[in-house]
Amino acid sequence: MPEGHTIHRLASDYADRFSGTAPRVTSPQGKFSDAAALLDGAELTRTEAHGKHLFLGFRDTDWVHIHLGLFGKVAFGDAPAPPTDTVRLRLANDTSYVDLRGPTTCALITDAEKVAVHDRLGPDPLRADADPRAAYRRVSRSRTTIAALLMDQKVIAGVGNVYRAEVLFRHGIDPYRAGRDITPAEWDAVWADLVELMREGVRNNRIDTVRPEHTPEAMGRPPRVDDHGGEVYVYRRATLPCRLCGGEIRTAGLAARNLFWCPACQQG
DNA sequence: TCCTTATGTACAA
DNA sequence: TGTACCTAAGGAC
Numbered sequence: 196m197p198e199g200h201t202i203h204r205l206a207s208d209y210a211d212r213f214s215g216t217a218p219r220v221t222s223p224q225g226k227f228s229d230a231a232a233l234l235d236g237a238e239l240t241r242t243e244a245h246g247k248h249l250f251l252g253f254r255d256t257d258w259v260h261i262h263l264g265l266f267g268k269v270a271f272g273d274a275p276a277p278p279t280d281t282v283r284l285r286l287a288n289d290t291s292y293v294d295l296r297g298p299t300t301c302a303l304i305t306d307a308e309k310v311a312v313h314d315r316l317g318p319d320p321l322r323a324d325a326d327p328r329a330a331y332r333r334v335s336r337s338r339t340t341i342a343a344l345l346m347d348q349k350v351i352a353g354v355g356n357v358y359r360a361e362v363l364f365r366h367g368i369d370p371y372r373a374g375r376d377i378t379p380a381e382w383d384a385v386w387a388d389l390v391e392l393m394r395e396g397v398r399n400n401r402i403d404t405v406r407p408e409h410t411p412e413a414m415g416r417p418p419r420v421d422d423h424g425g426e427v428y429v430y431r432r433a434t435l436p437c438r439l440c441g442g443e444i445r446t447a448g449l450a451a452r453n454l455f456w457c458p459a460c461q462q463g
Numbered sequence: 464t465c466c467t468t469a470t471g472t473a474c475a476a
Numbered sequence: 477t478g479t480a481c482c483t484a485a486g487g488a489c
Binding site for chain 1 (some may be wrong): 469470
């Protein structure tokens with residue numbers, strides 16, 4: 196679930212249900228109890244996302260900083276909220292509740308601490324203030340592989356293992372190429388594609404990367420909806436035939452994550 | 464019922 | 477590079 200598009204969607208979903216209300220704030224699981232007590236009954240004034248980081252703004256001064264990590268999940272529902280014991284943070288008003296489970300980070304922070312988080316993140320394709328040239332400056336000076344650079348949140352914020360694999364496939368880029376060998380034109384195309392793919396990801400709340408002419412329907416095959424909810428070219432499709440060339444999709448470990456790619460289609 | 468795995472990150476060595 | 481951390485689902489028994 197949690198790549199950048201998920202977090203931006205959450206920012207808007209939290210706002211839709213709670214903005215302008217003063218929800219009851221609790222931490223049934225306990226780890227956020229002290230902060231929850233301080234926020235209980237305060238107005239949720241704004242929400243924001245940068246990369247995979249979510250910020251909930253209360254009474255214009257306090258922020259809850261949330262990072263889902265690998266396991267974190269958020270579930271919205273209509274009131275009344277059911278009993279629970281694994282929820283780190285629950286907001287509940289007269290109409291809705293929202294439960295946060297298993298996050299890497301859930302902390303009450305100040306405005307200055309929030310600024311520090313922004314400062315250590317690269318540009319986010321989903322944010323209006325993003326400058327793709329800032330990301331390219333780092334990419335173009337690095338001997339690290341483009342596959343690793345796309346996952347480095349200091350370089351570009353919000354891309355995770357699915358978008359990384361998919362955008363490299365869509366541009367025929369060998370994941371093991373060094374960042375310094377990526378041309379400005381290639382970077383511009385990758386960035387523009389990420390903006391488009393991730394915006395659609397926010398809209399649909401899932402990752403779809405397969406072009407209309409390559410969908411199973413267009414190719415006369417049964418659809419395969421993957422675990423992340425959408426249709427993709429290579430992510431978690433190891434040993435399956437490539438949708439374009441029919442060759443076998445490969446997988447390998449890279450920086451402690453699973454990389455997926457089609458060696459035939461991605462030689463550039 | 465146990466084991467593996469997961470769209471993430473931080474820290475130690 | 478390895479390991480620790482948080483949770484839940486799916487598959488092997």
